[in-house]
Amino acid sequence: MKHAHKHLxxxxxxxxxxxxxxQPAPAPAPVTPEARAGGSHHGNMGHHGRMDPAKMxxxxxxxxxxxxAQLKQKLQITPAQESAWTAYVAAMQPPANMxxxxxxxxxxxxxxxxxxxxRALRAGHHAExxxxxxxxxxxxxxxxxxxxxxxDAENLRGRRGGHHRGHHA
Numbered sequence: 001m002k003h004a005h006k007h008l009x010x011x012x013x014x015x016x017x018x019x020x021x022x023q024p025a026p027a028p029a030p031v032t033p034e035a036r037a038g039g040s041h042h043g044n045m046g047h048h049g050r051m052d053p054a055k056m057x058x059x060x061x062x063x064x065x066x067x068x069a070q071l072k073q074k075l076q077i078t079p080a081q082e083s084a085w086t087a088y089v090a091a092m093q094p095p096a097n098m099x100x101x102x103x104x105x106x107x108x109x110x111x112x113x114x115x116x117x118x119r120a121l122r123a124g125h126h127a128e129x130x131x132x133x134x135x136x137x138x139x140x141x142x143x144x145x146x147x148x149x150x151x152d153a154e155n156l157r158g159r160r161g162g163h164h165r166g167h168h169a
Contacts, residue, residue, distance in 0.1 A: 068092070071151075071154055072085060074150050074154060075147045075150055076147070084138070084139050084142035087138070087139070088138070088139035091135030092132060092135070101121070
């Protein structure tokens with residue numbers, strides 16, 4: 001009897017756990033007219049809550065420049081390493097002609113055309129990642145053993161963090 005009682009309690013707790021996870025997510029906060037017009041604290045947001053691509057690009061570049069300056073300082077780049085650093089930083093910059101999907105154009109494509117377009121975009125992204133990876137290896141080879149330890153730690157820290165989603169090698 002005691003054994004059946006434990007099973008009943010376990011089943012009840014399990015059911016409560018499933019019920020709690022099945023609760024619907026809270027509704028998002030209503031969008032006010034000022035937020036729709038871009039007048040709220042989300043001033044970089046455009047139509048439908050999407051961030052203005054130009055502002056987003058600017059913020060990303062500022063963040064990247066700040067992070068590179070911090071890394072350069074932590075690595076204590078010597079004058080002899082300056083050209084390797086400059087080449088590395090240049091290779092890490094996003095390409096000016098980075099292809100993005102034009103949603104209106106994409107909507108007009110057939111499914112097979114969309115698949116081909118996505119494959120072409122993926123190939124371009126992979127080529128960029130490969131280029132950055134090789135540039136990183138070349139720069140890494142120019143570092144001292146102590147600088148390599150710092151670089152390894154900084155590179156790992158940057159990938160682990162919650163809000164850092166860089167696409168660097």
